[in-house]
Amino acid sequence: MYFRATVLAVLAASALAGCTTPSANRENASLEAIAAAAYVHDGPPALTLYTMINNRSEAGAHSSLMINAPSQRVIFDPAGSVRAVGLLERDDVLYGVTPRIEQFYERAHARETYRVRIQRVEVSPDVAERALQLAESYGAVSQSQCTVATSGVLSQLPGFGDINRTWFPNKLADNLAQHPGVTERVVREDDADDKAVAIARFEAQETQ
Template sequence: MAAGLALSLLAGCASDTSPNDATPEEVSRAAYRHDGPPALTLFTMINNRSGAGAHTSLMVNGSQRVVFDPAGSVRHSAVPERGDVLYGITPRIEDFYARAHARETFHVVIQRIEVSPEVAEKALQLVTTNGPVAQSRCTASTAAILRQLPGFESISGTWFPKNLSDQFGQLPGVTETKLFETDSDDKRKAIEAFEPAASRG
């Protein structure tokens, strides 16, 4: 990746007002298959001051690894996005994605569960055909997808990121970590601090 790659970084469930979807060819070229087991990873962004949930997204590791980032606002020129799905989620891009959300005012709860290949593929199909999500519907859309998966039928509809995180955390086999960082909440400073790191291979 070249230094100075464009990054758009905002907080919370914001509306992506520039529908610059990648082409199917760009998405296909970016496809990345992670060698780990099939898994789903729920990201929940929490406001450090109020304790309220701010955003929900879902990483799917199936025949390729993607992040369903509904109404999301972290975008990178090296990561093709189509229909609120980010493609080419290598370990470096996964790290970038999580750290882009963690700042002095927000931390990220990362919950992971291994699933069967069949469940991972169904999740992949659901997120890639869902289409763009309206502003503030990040959690509702993620919950709606999860509850269609075998083993996730207990997930109930919710608009609240922390509620979905609590429900997800009750599923057998879920592991949880929390990511805290002390970056300035000034988006420009966060971009300047991160882009040089993003350029290193």
């Protein structure tokens, strides 16, 4: 009974944060468009975990993972809701993650009601490419299973056997915090609660 109540609480928090939009309801970008949009970042291979946290309840509400692999940089955003015109997606993987897209993604989630805990760890090129393969092969993620999917990818990576698969965003973030080499920062914004405002602003700038 306790477990069922806890899961229901997580689902409710996720609904407010935006971990409720399975990509089955959205059209996938073509493989040709994805290949054309691929962005290679010049930084070292790394994994960046995003955890969206409710500022009022302190409950974790969404998890996602940016993967900077030698071949390209993507964001695995399972059942995510931050989408915009020009942002290419296929089965919850976002492509063409330039610095501008990275900043938009972070700031669209951060608002008066939510902050974003960002944890980054450098990895070997092989581990980063393996993370990319796992994310791309995971498939469309069901509603409210963002952290199950994100922790599932991380837990399968070489050297990440200390990561446990979980439903709970804060548990995953706390778990990763114990991993060697992890650095952290937090993004806070005072925008209104509606993410659609930030998305509309970004889209307007992109079409100028």
